[in-house]
Amino acid sequence: MNIFISNTSGKSLYEQIYEQIKNSILDGTLKEGEALPTIRGLAKDLRISVITTSRAYSDLERDGYIYSVTGKGSFVSERSREFVREKNLTEMEDYILKAVKIANRCALKEEEFIETVRLIFRG
């Protein structure tokens, strides 16, 4: 897994870390049960403060992506593939919703929209 942070992005540092680890879990880069970098190790690697990193981790834990074992570190939650699929579907729906809004803006017909999707889907 790679994590990059940007100082010019509008998002705060902890949000950037949260997003990137979440995405790595959802796309399978981080496997179930896999150990995450330690909070202090990641802080050192990214040259950010410990509190920033631990805030990202506690949010990931709150949202069920990871769990922590005192003295051992943090791990990717071991859950059914369903959960990950669910999360991915929700994310996909969000994007479709946005796409539909834009389609409505230029008065695209439903068939035309689906046709576009089909073309993209088939590559």
Next chain:
Amino acid sequence: MIKKLQVKSLFKTYGDFELNNVTFDVPCGTVVGLIGENGAGKSTVIKSILGCTHPDKGEILFESKNIDLLSDKEKQKIAFVLDDTGLPMELTLSELNKVLISIFDKWDQGKFNFLLGRMNLPKDKTIKNFSKGMKMKAAIAVALSYDNELLILDEPTGGLDPVSRDEIIEMLYDYIQNENKSVLISSHITSDLEKLCDYIVYLNKGKVVLNEEKDALLEKFVIYSCDENDLKELDRKKVVRIMRRAYGADVMQLKEDVPERFSYRKAGLEDIMLFYSKGVSL
């Protein structure tokens, strides 16, 4: 959160300088940055903690115990890096090692030698022939070569080149890999601290102006530009500081208080310091 160090209502006057009711904590396992201009009182605060100066009033607690009551061994739990290092200049580092074995109870020769190797510091050259960066790295190697719990650094990166600064920051990150260790670091170069610190204490003319979690502080203030007419319309109470320029003025304000028509940018630590020291209230 457990407090490693507590500074309570410190007062100290000499000449026209004063520390005025300085209060802050270093929570266990965190890095606290003490920032402020030169002469703001950072060194006096640090010297008070280290017992090198005697405050007129106030109290300093280490692990809830008054520092004046600590035994010699307990005091060695507080490591330090002084702005002028304090190392004996005529000694080589291998001679210094022999001296420090009998001074620090838990001195670790192996660790010292390892750190010197890692930082490419020569063992047989007298310290007076070191560059400023090498002296500072040697002083940090000393502080990291015995078992301690709180590391206090006074301007460790002042006057150093970016490469040396980075090596020092790297060592500090190594130190805090152990979550029981805490750091208090003073500096007027805030770019280094923006990365490392969990909390920021901003000292201005001997007073604590801000004492906050760094992430929150960096989201707190914003800066925008306006002209004299705009200034008249601003809510005086909500403007933190303004700085007038020849062709306009810059305003620093809490993010949520900014009138909608202005586009703003976030204030960094340096901006905040600049506005508090050079800016005026409206």
Next chain:
Amino acid sequence: MKGLLIKDFYNIKKQIIWYIGMIIIFFSISVAVKNIAFMVSIGMLVTISIPLTAIAYEEKESWQKFIVASGMSKKIIVFEKYLLGLIFFAVSSAGYVAVFFILGENASSLTEVLIPVFLQLLILSAILPPVFKFGVEKARTFTIIIVVIIMLVLVGFLNYALNIGKDVEIIICVVLSIISAVFTALSYILSVKIYNKKEF
């Protein structure tokens, strides 16, 4: 304590070697010309100069701030400087006694040997407290004045003592040794008090 002494020996290594060389040279001159005065003057200089040189270096490199911050007891920090003086006091005194035995009683009296022995101690005790208080540089004038006063008083006293014969000589030496010891102890206590209030 041990660390502090080792540090001083490393730090002013060159000066120590130089001073010991001078002691050897002046010792030889004293023996050659059968006059203890040469050995006495260099001995006095060494005993006083070495602690002052060590302190001057510490002030320059702010080692005192370092060692206070390290949590070392201030009593020990101060004591080490007295000890450093006492070590060279012992070296110089051994030199006087050696010259005395080589030359024999005809060339110099016991008083002539013992007076400078105590004189070193008195001067050292008189100058260390102001040096701790004001620093080596600022206390310099004061140091010179003290040295001159103590020398004058004791030389006058010595002349007087030499005129009163051998029996009294021993009593005077005993009294002087007690005075020197008490004076050194008081000086140490005063220096610790000064050091406790000092800011670094």
